[in-house]
Amino acid sequence: MAGVRPGREGEDVDGTGAPESSAVGPAIGLGQIVRLITGLLWFVWAQQWNTYSGQYAYAAALSVASGIGGLIILAAALLVRGRDQESHLDRLIFTASLSQAVLMIIVSATTHGFLTDELAFDQAAATSLLHGLNPYTLNFTHALTEFGGGGLGTPTLGGQLVSSVTYPSLSFLFFVPGVAAFGATGYAGPVTDAIAWLAGGLLLWRAASTTMRPYLSLFVLLPVPLLLIAYGVTDPLYIPFMIIAVWRWDRFADPQAGRAARWRGPIALGLACAIKQTPWLMAPYLLVGVALEAHRRGRNWLPVAAGYALLSGATFAVVNLPFVVWNAGAWARTVLLPITGALVPLGLGPAQLVTIDHIGGGGLSLFGLAGDLALLATMALFIWRYDRLKGVFPLFPLIALFLSLRSLESYFVFVFPILIVAASTVMMPAHRPGGPRMRRGLAIAVAALSVASAGSVVLALAEPLPLAIGVQTASLQASRLQADVLVRNVGSRSMQVHFLLAIDGVSKEVMDIQSGPAVLRAGATAEYRIVSTAPDLLPSAGEPFQIQVVSAQPETLVASSQITVPSLGAGSP
Secondary structure (H helix, E strand, O other): OOOOOOOOOOOOOOOOOOOOOOOOOOOOOHHHHHHHHHHHHHHHHHHHHHHOOOOOOOHHHHHHHHHHHHHHHHHHHHHOOOHHHHHHHHHHHHHHHHHHHHHHHHHHHOOOOOOOHHHHHHHHHHHHHHOOOOHHHOOOOOHHHHOOOOOOOOEEOOOOEOOOOOOOOHHHHOOHHHHHHHOOOOOHHHHHHHHHHHHHHHHHHHHOOOOOHHHHHHHHHOHHHHHHHHHOOOHHHOHHHHHHHHOOHHHHHOOOOOHHHHHHHHHHHHHHHOOOOHHHHOHHHHHHHHHHHHHHOOOOHHHHHHHHHHHHHHHHHHHHHHHHHHOHHHHHHHHOHHHHOOEOOEEOOOOHHHHHHOOOOOOOHHHHHHHHHHHHHHHHHHHHOHHHHHHHHHHHHHHHHHHOOEEOHHHHHOOHHHHHHHHHOOOOOOOOOOOHHHHHHHHHHHHHHHHHHHHHHHHHHHOOOOEEEEEEEEEEEOOEEEEEEEEEEOOOOOEEOEEEEEEOOEEEEEEEEEEOOOEEOOOOEEEEEEEOOOHHHOOOOOOOEEEEEEEEOOEEEEEOOOEOOOOOOOOOO
């Protein structure tokens, strides 16, 4: 530009009269911003420690330490420069953040009872095993109140609370050492979950690339997963094993890979599947992926995939075989209950429209069909676009879970570390598998199955209700809720009906029928008097609630309009 010349430091080169300095600081990159946000989160946890200062002697000191730590992280995020120095800083931040998260889980969990039936049942199962009893044959309903959780259980459409442990054996075997150390009513469960979260965090750090590591501290400090663990969600138990299972999982089909690289993945998958059913949904994608990798490398895919399945299946069997031999029927009945047990809708998916917005409810089994079709659709998509979707397969089971009756937030939150490792440690292929004809067939299958899955959801929401409900009276007295309800069967078949109490759209407890027929004939109308069974789960005066009438054959849930006590809007079916 005319009139402007290069100048030396201190010269007026822009015509403003002020000398321009060459001492311009380095730009702040994304890594620095993430570290700054992590430092700010330390102040959030400092405030959280303050809330425990009346219950724990060292909570105030931990609050002060967290505040100091936050200040140090903020300063270091801006001052520390250089790849090696930043890498060392990230390691320190992650170690301190993960330690604080684990300590917060333990402290938070010990301020209340077990707030999930899964944690209460798993600890009760570990206790029963130490006494030589088969956990799969016992009723653990007593554990709902024994551990101070307020009696919150999982209702079924058959009008019962789930009363048994419903997970494979490692779900409670991991609790056995803690129960032996802390006692049957101690906090073995939360401590074990915290240790598993610590192990998962360390494995996540080990598997992550250097550029990704600043973000890991941010993740372990986020409140959502920590609150879920503190409240009693036991998903952290399988996280370390799933991280190992998906870490470089495609090397299993590589004959040049070391023996450990080929064995640890399927063995870890078998152990993860022996904890909860959630990893079951990821296993088919890994098996198909291994077969595709073998084919891509010019190997016979069938024996490679069979070897992977054999290692995973044998690991699962070794852990569960003693209980199968002990009582095969009880083991199968309880472990398959989450799949076959006709549980009430709960979660984030479209099934919540039934319980909250009164849309549909007469064809709940169609949600399960929609989830199954979605699994098939995503499997076809996985094979069709393997060259692009190989690393993100952990997302696919979430689609099926979202469409099913049970789409709990924990399913989505705890997939994050698994997804990170799966997406960042595999080698992406350059080409799609198969020829043009196979790819066209897969594309058609994806479209057809996706339409069928979406159609199942639409049908589930549009299915005519076979029952109608109207609440006539309701009252709170003597630590129980009593209601008079009219129910009409407008369907074409007799139905065995049951009643649930729901608050905020969540089915809280099964209500006893004091009067009224257990089986309601087609076209009949009957009046029922029902009473609550759990004093700790009652709505407060003025708090809205619903009465739900449910049936397992066919799978049906019909909810009343919102009711408040003492205010009651009378209704008739």
